[in-house]
Amino acid sequence: MSNDLPVIAVTMGDGAGVGPEVTVGALLDGSVHARCRPVVVGDAARLRQAARILGAEPEIAAIDSVAGAVFAPGRINVIDLGLLPADLPWGEVSAVAGDAAYHYVRVASELAMAGEVQGICTAPLNKEALRAGGHPFPGHTELLAHLTGIEEVSMMLSTPTVKVIHVTTHIGLIDAIARIEPGLVERTVRRGHDAIRRSGVAEPRIGVCGINPHAGENGLFGYGEEETKIVPAIAALRADGIDARGPLPADTAFFLAGRGDYELIVAMYHDQGHGPVKVLGIDAGVNITVGLPVIRTSVDHGTAFDIAGTGRADVGSMVEALRQAAELSPSPLMK
Structure with a gap:
């Protein structure tokens, strides 16, 4: 050997x-x-x-x-x-x-x-x-x-169809929403971007989920979390040349990734990412700790x-x- x-x-x-x-x-x-x-x-x-x-x-x-x-x-x-x-x-x-x-x-x-x-x-x-x-x-x-x-790492789930990285993981939903802020979103996306590049994708396309249904529907759902917690991070990432797009409605983001539109999806909390991934490929799924x-x-x-x-x-x-x-x-x- x-x-x-x-x-x-x-x-x-x-x-x-x-x-x-x-x-x-x-x-x-x-x-x-x-x-x-x-x-x-x-x-x-x-x-x-x-x-x-x-x-x-x-x-x-x-x-x-x-x-x-x-x-x-x-x-x-x-x-x-x-x-x-x-x-x-x-x-x-x-x-x-x-x-x-x-x-x-x-x-x-x-x-x-x-x-x-x-x-x-x-x-x-x-x-x-x-x-x-x-x-x-x-x-x-x-x-x-x-x-x-x-001090800070991220969980990435990988299947043959979809890869997803989580902004928060093993905390309650209310606590997760409170913890999400632009700096954490930005750092999570950067860790995912680096990991996907190491796997051989030179310019990964990254879809970033929203928090609320329909990514807030322009303020109709929630209290403006997408605008205050996610949009500034995406702006900073794009200014640095990272192809991060969103906030996306989570109920369509995984469909888009499954058909090849994105190399990585960013989930805001545990079940938002885990549920779709396990439906798509639990038998061949891999958990990767990034960072x-x-x-x-x-x-x-x-x-x-x-x-x-x-x-x-x-x-x-x-x-x-x-x-x-x-x-x-x-x-x-x-x-």
Whole structure:
């Protein structure tokens, strides 16, 4: 395997969910190893259990460091934190699993900050378990920002049809509207613009959603939020040569993106962006954290406790997350 391929830290996610299964399944996909050198941060024993559930027989090798990884077909390298009990039930919220999931991400972040890995790809964690384990973060996005010392990042969802970046994410709707202001909108669009350019689109067309129905209908709906919170940001972006358009009615923006009018849609709040994206492509959806000092991608699904431990989890989103992590991460030789 070529040494110029990026090393990607793959966090196993919540050990009681489908994370171990999708991790093993994705890392047995030959296309992954053609693009990157994956190193799992997790629990080797749990991954072996997942492999048995899948009817697979990979070599799951516990290693102490990235330098100890040997990349070969059928081998999965694991920095084994050994935090899970052998009898951890599948499909149940567990404080132990939540705490372990936190430490997988912590170690991966430390490896990234030290330059030992060029990207991070995360299997899903469970917010309730994370909180029960003593780590009250709303999700990966906020946790990674905390661990890497970054004050502000953005969540981008990517499907084969549409990409969407969020101005606000895991806060209530009333709080989200209060938080939205021109500076935050502008910074979010810039982060999205840079990410799309890194993926190979030289001049991305960006559609910016409004907040109210019909983007306010010229003041008919709402209290002028579009004019005060969004229009100034678009003016500043366009003055800087960024092709940002809007505010657009959210109920048509995703249709326009789906037919190819926009490379990126900017959603103002969580459900405005998540709903359409999951309808369009949840099976192949990828969650990308934009603004970190290292690229981070993730599956766009949860821990799926209802099917965890059954071997029925679809690995397609994890394979796509690894593909995009490899595509967006620099080569280790580029220093």
